[in-house]
Amino acid sequence: MSSEKAPAPDPDSGTVFNIQRFSIEDGPGIRTTVFMKGCPLRCTWCHNPEGLVLKPxxxxxxxxxxxxxxxxxxxxxxxxxxxxxxxxxxxxxxxxxxxxxxxxxxxxxxxxGRSYTPDEAYEEVYRDEAFYRNSGGGMTVSGGEPTMQPRFVAALLRKCREGGIHTALDTCGYSSPEVLTGLLELADMALLDLKVMDEAEHRRLTGVDPAPVLDSARILAGSGKPVWVRTPIIPGCTDSPENIAALASFLAGLGGVQRWDLLAFNNTCGSKYSRLDMVWELEGVPLKTEDEMVELAGIAERSGVEKVAWSGVTRHE
Ligand code: SF4
Ligand code: SF4
Missing domain, CATH: 3.30.70.20 (Alpha-Beta Plaits)
Structure with a gap:
């Protein structure tokens, strides 16, 4: 019998469920998005159910x-x-x-979901370095929620910095201030999901209290780094003019946000739920119309955020 022991696992390893190349929706330019497994929220509309639990x-x-x-x-x-x-x-x-x-x-x-060392993930990311340079892009670490695996994310962000690759931290904001601040120091910009302002609604629709998310928004906005906010526009959940107006006034008071994107709901993830024996609660819910998105974007502009945009597929009436 061999006396050789298997090498100890790298303590900085992280569980990743996808590394998506040529992404143009997760920050500026052409990017590679590293999707981390595990999220503390359970949004009714989550489009990445395979990212919710930490384990494969x-x-x-x-x-x-x-x-x-x-x-x-x-x-x-x-x-x-x-x-x-x-x-x-x-x-x-x-x-x-x-x-x-x-x-x-x-x-x-x-x-x-599989385990990556920071070196392995960086190797994947580095493959498209020329595209990042030519497009002003880089690497985005997303999820799930990247702050749930801070050692891996910190090591990957450090490697990108050493390699001259621009980085974005894409977070739902439900994180301890210490972890968030530590990772933000290593990233070039942040993307933050803000969904619902009403406290009870936030709890009902995401499973968690909004206070830590709003605290994170304040930390990010006060950091001096570029911050882009994203709001999924989900029928019957986040799409009321009142909710967008409440988010707009929160962002107006916050300042320091460069861009706010409203992302129109799409109904394409039902099969992912069934593959995991989970239930997609928004089956058959219709898309937003273009007029509705334009109206919500108009309300969002009251926030004073420099750039407000909406995107996504809409339905014709
Ligand atoms: S924060 Fe994002 S990944 Fe987490 S449950 Fe909500 S939509 Fe899904
Ligand atoms: S179902 Fe597949 S993955 Fe699960 S234990 Fe059996 S062989 Fe392994």
Whole structure:
């Protein structure tokens, strides 16, 4: 028997669920967005349900499954059952080893989320360095919520700084002031999601108290670094003129925000929920119209933020 021990895991490693290249929506220029797993919020409309929990998860893609059953034979934990209604995953028994995914000839199973060292993630990010230079882009660390894995995020931001790559920290703001400030020092700019001003509504729709988020907004705005705020416009949740007006007056009092984006709801993430045995509560909810988005942007302009913009697909009446 070999006496060699496996190397100790890098304590700065982080669990990432996607590294998206050529992103143009997560800050200036062409960017690579590193999506961290784990989020303290549970927004009703979350478009990245695979980013909510910190641990890796197994996903089953019904449209790819050809019923080959190789996955069932590969699983030593008896965690899979292929029924007439689809694949049942016993998530208590599954340890996300990925053997079933390797065995599937159709690629119908995938483990979402894997551990990266900061070096590995930086290597991916650095591949598009020329694009960042030519477009004024860089790397955005997002999620999930990046402040939940501060050691990895700090190490990655440091590496980008050493490599001359511009960085953005994309946060929901639900973080301790110490962690946020520490990471912000290492980043070139921040993106902050502000969703709902009313306290009870915030709790109902996101599962958490808004006070830490508003405190984070104050820290970011007072930092002197560029801050872009983003608000998802979700029918029946965040899209009332009253909510946008309340956010506008908060931002007017805050100052220091360079840009405010209103992001129109889209309904494309339902399949992600079913792949994780979760329920997409906004199934069938219609998109916003262009007129509605224009009206909300008009209200948002009262904040005095230098640039207010809206984007996203809208419905024709
Ligand atoms: S903060 Fe973002 S990632 Fe977290 S639950 Fe809300 S929408 Fe999802
Ligand atoms: S990831 Fe591993 S434990 Fe989970 S279902 Fe697949 S083979 Fe079984």
């Amino acid at each position: 998860q197994l996903m089953w893609f019904d449209v790819r499954c050809i019923g080959a059953r190789d996955c069932l034979a590969a699983c030593t934990r008896d965690a899979l059952e292929l029924t007439r209604d689809g694949m049942r995953i016993d998530r208590e028994a599954c340890d996300t080893c990925g053997d079933c995914a390797k065995a599937c000839p159709a690629g119908a199973l995938e483990v979402v």
